[in-house]
Amino acid sequence: MNKISFYFILFFSISLFAGEDQTINLIVENCKSCHNLNIETTKKIPSINNLDKDEFVRLMKKYKNDNDNSVMNRISRVLSNRDILKMADKIYDKK
Amino acid sequence: MIKNKFSRRKFLSNIAGNLAFFFLSNAFLLKRLNAKTRPKIVIVGLGIGGATCLKYLNKISDLVDIIVVEKQNEYQTGPLSNLVIGDILKRKEICFKINKKKYEKVKFIYENVIAIDVKSKSVRFSKDLKINYDFLILSPGISYKNDILQGYSVTDKKNIPHCWDGESNIIKFKKRLTDLENNSKIIISSPDYPYRCPPAPYERASLIANYLRKLNKKGKILILDSKNSFTKQENYFREWKINYSEVIEWIPRRKGGKVTFYDQKKNLVKNSDGQIFRGDFIHIIPEQKAANIFYDSGLLNEGKDWCQINPISFELHDFRDIYAVGDSIDAWAMPKSAFSANSQAKVLAINLINKILEKEYVDPVFLNTCYSFSKEDRAFSISAWYRLNVKKDKIISLGSSESNVNANNSDRKLEAKHAFGWYETMVNDLFI
Numbered sequence: 001m002n003k004i005s006f007y008f009i010l011f012f013s014i015s016l017f018a019g020e021d022q023t024i025n026l027i028v029e030n031c032k033s034c035h036n037l038n039i040e041t042t043k044k045i046p047s048i049n050n051l052d053k054d055e056f057v058r059l060m061k062k063y064k065n066d067n068d069n070s071v072m073n074r075i076s077r078v079l080s081n082r083d084i085l086k087m088a089d090k091i092y093d094k095k
Numbered sequence: 096m097i098k099n100k101f102s103r104r105k106f107l108s109n110i111a112g113n114l115a116f117f118f119l120s121n122a123f124l125l126k127r128l129n130a131k132t133r134p135k136i137v138i139v140g141l142g143i144g145g146a147t148c149l150k151y152l153n154k155i156s157d158l159v160d161i162i163v164v165e166k167q168n169e170y171q172t173g174p175l176s177n178l179v180i181g182d183i184l185k186r187k188e189i190c191f192k193i194n195k196k197k198y199e200k201v202k203f204i205y206e207n208v209i210a211i212d213v214k215s216k217s218v219r220f221s222k223d224l225k226i227n228y229d230f231l232i233l234s235p236g237i238s239y240k241n242d243i244l245q246g247y248s249v250t251d252k253k254n255i256p257h258c259w260d261g262e263s264n265i266i267k268f269k270k271r272l273t274d275l276e277n278n279s280k281i282i283i284s285s286p287d288y289p290y291r292c293p294p295a296p297y298e299r300a301s302l303i304a305n306y307l308r309k310l311n312k313k314g315k316i317l318i319l320d321s322k323n324s325f326t327k328q329e330n331y332f333r334e335w336k337i338n339y340s341e342v343i344e345w346i347p348r349r350k351g352g353k354v355t356f357y358d359q360k361k362n363l364v365k366n367s368d369g370q371i372f373r374g375d376f377i378h379i380i381p382e383q384k385a386a387n388i389f390y391d392s393g394l395l396n397e398g399k400d401w402c403q404i405n406p407i408s409f410e411l412h413d414f415r416d417i418y419a420v421g422d423s424i425d426a427w428a429m430p431k432s433a434f435s436a437n438s439q440a441k442v443l444a445i446n447l448i449n450k451i452l453e454k455e456y457v458d459p460v461f462l463n464t465c466y467s468f469s470k471e472d473r474a475f476s477i478s479a480w481y482r483l484n485v486k487k488d489k490i491i492s493l494g495s496s497e498s499n500v501n502a503n504n505s506d507r508k509l510e511a512k513h514a515f516g517w518y519e520t521m522v523n524d525l526f527i
Contacts, residue, residue, distance in 0.1 A: 020457075020458065022457040022458070023457070023458055023460055025457070026441070026442065026445070026457060026459065026460040027460055027462075029441050029445075030438055030441070030460065030461070030462040032520075032524070033434060033437055033438065033462065033464075033517065033520065033521060034464070034513070034516065034517045034520055035520070036520050036523065036524060039523075041519055041520050041523035041524070042515075042516045042519035042520050042523075043516075044512045044513065044515050044516030044519065045512075045513055045516030045517065045520065069496070069498065069499045070506075070509075071464060071476055071478060071498075071510065071513055074478045074496045074497075075462070075464070075478050075480070078480045078493050078494070
């Protein structure tokens with residue numbers, strides 16, 4: 001990733017996603033494209049259902065900061081820590 | 096939140112008794128809707144975009160009438176279709192019938208739509224059959240330009256099928272591939288942007304090379320490209336060097352890759368400089384545009400290739416209560432992929448529900464992740480989040496990034512596993 005892209009992502013990560021709850025809802029809806037949150041339909045992608053809230057937050061921060069360019073690293077590095085906490089609230093508080 | 100400028104529909108003006116409170120996704124408390132007439136939502140097309148809209152709108156099926164119109168009762172997915180060509184999957188593994196038990200209150204009509212009548216707000220199937228709508232969602236996929244390549248017709252059955260949609264004969268394509276003799280030359284003509292699934296021509300070349308190897312046949316694959324670069328290019332170059340060295344050759348537009356003439360009988364194509372390329376298997380991937388229904392209904396003028404939409408509601412410009420999603424729309428920075436259609440359809444459906452219930456629109460967020468295979472156990476991907484610009488009139492990327500070019504074998508294998516996992520989750524969620 002070049003320097004401009006890095007600062008572009010950094011800018012948006014702190015200014016755009018940390019907003020409304022409805023936006024967080026939509027982010028979580030997009031997570032469901034790969035991680036079905038109700039029924040485990042595949043074993044090929046790690047299940048979010050089997051995690052507890054704290055573990056989810058820990059893993060998301062790890063993905064975000066690992067910089068290994070995995071799919072989850074690329075998806076999560078745009079998210080702020082606040083986004084991740086709000087996502088955890090959304091996913092786990094209803095259970 | 097974005098203000099919903101929707102003025103009450105006729106059905107909302109005839110308010111009578113109370114209905115009930117409903118919950119959507121355990122998150123949206125739907126406000127009380129009083130109506131004498133139930134809104135009728137018609138969804139045309141049950142691919143990824145249409146099926147996603149159906150899944151989300153079904154959550155308010157007690158409040159609205161939902162009718163789905165689809166010409167076929169079985170859907171063949173675009174994703175993983177190259178794996179069928181490459182003999183990694185069977186066709187039946189990418190074909191699905193919608194599980195109607197999940198949609199007990201939804202009416203399904205299997206008919207070919209002739210046109211939309213905007214004035215009467217109806218969908219016409221034949222001279223005698225039409226249904227009315229209050230809200231119409233169009234997710235019909237794409238059509239093809241017939242005037243770009245001299246000598247080539249999309250409908251000529253003697254051509255190698257393009258296999259760029261669920262209607263094309265993927266089995267026929269594979270048989271002709273299988274019947275090739277040793278040391279055959281395959282030519283793939285890759286279209287100019289924008290088109291459905293940008294990395295797919297290169298994935299197809301990779302998996303054809305893989306299949307020929309399985310058949311113990313040697314061959315050469317020449318990609319003549321109407322573009323000067325393509326998505327995930329460096330990852331593909333790396334994979335070709337590792338797996339298909341001397342088998343796949345790519346010629347960009349600037350070096351004569353733009354095919355302008357095709358002669359089926361002589362098995363040759365010419366580029367814009369008149370240079371001739373002869374092949375035993377000439378595979379033209381046609382240039383693309385929005386689905387015919389938009390043109391046939393006067394929703395899109397000839398000369399315009401893609402539908403212009405409001406990126407918050409997905410309502411067509413100039414056509415109230417008609418929405419479009421998926422590959423027929425101009426989604427600005429978003430590519431035409433299954434993942435994009437899935438993500439866009441979620442926003443469309445959620446904001447249509449908000450409109451019906453007179454709630455404010457959600458400010459959209461979109462995600463795309465697009466996987467490509469070079470072999471059955473090697474894949475790589477590109478991902479990006481998207482939002483609206485400050486003026487809220489177009490979709491912008493927050494920066495896309497792709498797999499490491501020098502990823503090791505286990506990384507490639509893991510991405511292949513994730514690609515299958517994404518697919519399984521999606522088709523289970525939408526169809527099974």
